Amino acid sequence: MxxxxxxxxxxxxxxxxxxxxxxxxxxxxxxxxxxxxxxxxxxxxxxxxxxxxxxxxxxxxxxxxxxxxxxxxxxxxxxxxxxxxxxxxxxxxxxxxxxxxxxxxxxxxxxxxxxxxxxxxxxxxxxxxxxxxxxxxGSVASLPEREIVPNAEALLQATGADIRIGGDKAFYAPDPDYIRLPPQNAYFEQINWYRTAFHETAHWSGHKSRLDRDLSGRFGSHKYMAEEIVAELTAAFVLAELNITPTVRHADYIGSWIALLKEDKRAVFAAARLASQAAEYILAFQSNDSCLAAPFSRMVA
Known part of the structure; x- marks a missing residue:
């Protein structure tokens, strides 16, 4: 070519x-x-x-x-x-x-x-x-929607990520290296908590001690939106592998995605490649007995 x-x-x-x-x-x-x-x-x-x-x-x-x-x-x-x-x-x-x-x-x-x-x-x-x-x-059995998904809970636990539950914001803080998530019962449709959880875990995977992605972009910058697309794709890939269907539509991101992709025609190729790496990294923590794990319960007020 x-x-x-x-x-x-x-x-x-x-x-x-x-x-x-x-x-x-x-x-x-x-x-x-x-x-x-x-x-x-x-x-x-x-x-x-x-x-x-x-x-x-x-x-x-x-x-x-x-x-x-x-x-x-x-x-x-x-x-x-x-x-x-x-x-x-x-x-x-x-x-x-x-x-x-x-x-x-x-x-x-x-x-x-x-x-x-x-x-x-x-x-x-x-x-x-x-x-x-x-x-x-042959048909593939799908997982019915439910509030607690054992294999997802087990995977979050297995990563060893410092996940702190509480408050009304979701974010990953790179320097102290922890994830903050609102409690699951704060979601209108609780299945979407897992999309948020794995979105932030995707950012966590990019820490310099793990996959070493550039997490320095400020809100609204090209670097910031590029990493946000990586995190969104990673969450989608992980949820697909876990057989979980989120319902959130992400309308708030779409305008920024369009602007970034029109500016850089290679952006989605790079984001998809990095997201596959991040998803593989996260999914590698799975174990055969993951379905036996208890619900994720670390709580911080």
Whole structure:
């Protein structure tokens, strides 16, 4: 892919997301609201690998737009190899694979000489296919909405983050390294407490002792909004993996997101990449007995 094609690609994808935001839809906030699909990260159904970064946003957006009932995907050739096929006339969704290579294959070359490249692939939702094996198309049980979600409580506990409950504000304080959250019963819809909790835990993951992101941006600045998008995406990714559906719409953020994305066409690519890293970092604290944990209870007046 030429340099000009890469630039156009960044702009094309950013334009698509800005258009969705201008229509009042954030694909990372409500990827499942208008469909029968349960909340989950997109998955390649033949390899078992979850998509990450910008691909999550692109595939979530397609699910929402087309009303697909699944977050499971595969390529045309993968469908054929398992005895299925893509139905005639179906339109695929483009996803991307980014990596670097050193000219001549010399591993000893300096990292600075590595050349980035971007490859495109077209994938199809299993709803667009037929004759796939039953184990690829079976329904996935969804978690009913409830005030206390044991696996989410367990994950918050397992991170070891200093989470202080109380007051009427939610924030992460980098220097003392703690999270402040309002009590869950202060929320009109209590399931949304988890979105706030993992949003702030996303900021916590960026501390210099963890993933070392730049958390120095002042309110309203480019750096601040860039980190806010990372935190929003991280929360969306973690909640999807935990099978939790929040209802909050984030209308207060959308105007700022549009301004940032129009200013920097690479912003959403960087945010999605950093959010995938943060979500993986947080989710790595999960344990097999997470569902047995007691509700989160650390309280500060």
């Amino acid at each position: 030429t340099k000009h094609e890469r630039i156009d690609l960044y702009q094309d994808v950013t334009n698509r997301i800005v258009e969705q935001l201008e229509n009042g839809v954030a694909p990372w906030v409500q990827p499942w609201s208008s469909t029968a699909s349960g909340p989950s990260l997109p998955l390649n159904v033949t390899t078992g690998r979850r998509y990450s970064g910008i691909n999550v946003l692109l595939l979530w957006g397609t699910v929402q737009m087309c009303g697909f009932t699944s977050q499971r995907w595969l390529t045309f050739n993968q469908a054929r190899k398992v005895g299925g096929s893509v139905r005639k006339g179906e339109k695929g969704t483009t996803v991307f694979y980014a990596d670097r290579f050193v000219p001549g294959g010399k591993e000893a070359e300096e990292e600075a000489r590595a050349i980035p490249f971007l490859k495109r692939f077209t994938v199809f939702n299993i709803d667009q296919c037929e004759h796939l094996p039953e184990d690829m198309t």
